[in-house]
Amino acid sequence: NAGVTQTPKFRVLKTGQSMTLLCAQDMNHEYMYWYRQDPGMGLRLIHYSVGEGTTAKGEVPDGYNVSRLKKQNFLLGLESAAPSQTSVYFCASRPSPKQPQHFGDGTRLSIL
């Protein structure tokens, strides 16, 4: 049981490039979340999903898109990366709204 797995762990992009971050969970959780963590600002929610085939905007959705085609996977896409998107990205999941969230190890993304 691997829990929540994020790939890649590190990535450097040039401004304007695109990429997709993958979050996979093997706990059959319905709810999945993508956060970004910047120094001194805690975790901010980008997008989330309450089940397969659903997505919704969080606190800071601009510049990102997501998809939840399979229950176990939640993808975060950057269509045209900008330096302001340099951050550490965390994925989390939980089985129901009343259960705690479980986090992945994070993806450190740098955009030059």
Added chain:
Amino acid sequence: GENVEQHPSTLSVQEGDSAVIKCTYSDSASNYFPWYKQELGKRPQLIIDIRSNVGEKKDQRIAVTLNKTAKHFSLHITETQPEDSAVYFCAASKNNNAGNMLTFGGGTRLMVKP
């Protein structure tokens, strides 16, 4: 939307002393308050949580208190140890149709000096 403020941003204590971190929230409908510990370069890990139907919860050296009237909750760590050094985040959420989103505080860097 919900706003969570956390204080202090840094806290330095001597090993064996107690540490207290405080958070305030703005939405009176919030009813779930977890605390996460994040070591350098690692994922946030849940250490304790409390729901609005209780005022206090303890787990060994860690306790959380909740004052719903004042809309604040606190983390208490007793007999601190060097391995308690980390960044601690509080969060708040409420039951809704929007995935029960967590709103996080800005974090407190706790340093326990041996």
